[in-house]
């Protein structure tokens with residue numbers, strides 16, 4: 001009798017989906033956030049961030065952790081006005097990429113932006129498939145002079161990426177809860 005036919009046999013183990021709890025970053029995460037973010041800066045995929053910058057914007061960072069507590073993914077918000085905010089510092093450790101961590105982080109950043117009342121979220125990223133899948137529309141960095149003005153030292157690579165790979169999402173107010 002095969003195991004499948006044996007009623008006493010243990011049921012096959014279900015493969016649980018990866019647990020991806022998104023958490024607000026804490027001060028102890030700062031070195032790991034800086035290291036993961038800056039890993040991709042030489043390729044122009046992220047802007048170089050300093051520990052001082054991350055510390056000053058810690059409330060804007062969210063992280064996903066490995067079972068040992070280390071940071072495997074992160075995302076942050078960088079606001080320009082009460083209505084416009086950019087999704088920045090999206091980064092997933094190379095060994096954890098391609099398993100949906102980035103998607104969970106984009107959703108978490110969007111949720112935080114909605115909670116904070118922004119009406120528009122944009123991002124500059126080569127991960128076109130990811131952002132389109134998450135409901136973003138193609139846009140252009142030219143639409144956001146606020147960004148170009150803030151980062152006068154914006155890297156040439158980011159500027160050229162931004163001309164072709166800029167994605168935006170209008171955030172409508174969530175439906176009012178029924179009372």
Ligand SMILES: CC(C)(COP(=O)(O)OP(=O)(O)OC[C@H]1O[C@@H](n2cnc3c(N)ncnc32)[C@H](O)[C@@H]1OP(=O)(O)O)[C@@H](O)C(=O)NCCC(=O)NCCS
Pocket residue numbers: 040045046087088089090091092093096097098099100101102103104123124125126127128129130
């Ligand atoms: C972009 C990034 C955060 C995605 O994380 P992830 O955990 O691999 O994302 P997911 O598994 O949820 O989704 C992967 C999708 O991202 C896309 N993607 C990831 N990196 C990409 C890149 N460099 N160029 C183009 N697409 C990319 C893939 O097309 C993939 O889509 P697919 O599954 O349809 O093929 C990760 O690749 C990363 O850290 N990249 C370096 C930093 C960076 O580019 N950050 C974006 C700044 S806004």
